[in-house]
Amino acid sequence: MSKQLKTRREKILYNCRKATLLIERKHEVELTPRERMELELHLAGCYICRVYEQQSILMNGLMSKIFKAARVEPRLDDAFKDEIKKRIKGRIIRGI
């Protein structure tokens, strides 16, 4: 199992950990020309990471949608609001 990856080219070809990290960075920042090349080289030969890239983009879209969706949430009750109003009023009076 302990296969030695000797050349730089071999290293990126098999390094899915690095490739997927580059995929994540690519969504947000511009990769260096070398990183871009390495990622392209990796993806050309790695079907699994190509699937990952598609799904990663999909998940970003889904998360934006989920986080921005209006949700039904608990509301503030009137007793709590009255309590804050009282405190605000108290501070204003003391302030004057």
Add this chain to the structure above:
Amino acid sequence: MHSEPIVDTAVNPGKHQSDPEKWVDLHSDFLFSYAYSRINDEELARDLVQETFLAALEKPGAFRGESSERTWLTAIIKYKVIDVYRKKARAFTTKEGYGMPADDEDFFDPELNNWKKEHWPEPFVCKGTDPLEDKEFMDILQKCLQKLPSLWMSVFRLKHMDDEKTEDICKALRLSASNYWVIIHRAKVNLRSCLQKNWI
């Protein structure tokens, strides 16, 4: 673009432009849902609303009618929300740096760095055409998100809810850029795997 102050000073001579006695009626529901949707803790969200009003009272001079009263109050509560994120983040960073859950599994071979066979990503097969429209798929993602450690969630909330820039997220949560990328990467790989496991 300059907008007029929302309170007409001519009508309220001598007063600053914001009337604190109206704040609760005008803004408390909005501020509460702002905080609640970001920290998911009802009690804490209520506290933050109250603290926001009290903090605003302390510095009425800070409101100059340049932005709306609501924008001003939202900026205050936003700072308080980030403070909550930061406190949670600190609890993690002292331990292992990235807020990893204890049972976090490595999806990649430690030596070769390629995917472990049991974690190979497979295409999601959606019954409908568009996963974005698939409610069941969204529900599963929602559940998978809830399993993430709180620091990772804070990063995603700032990123996707507030569209914050990477450098601002790092600053807010006091993360180095490389920590940030490790977190994004780990979180996405985890989420993807959780989706695959639960989506059949």
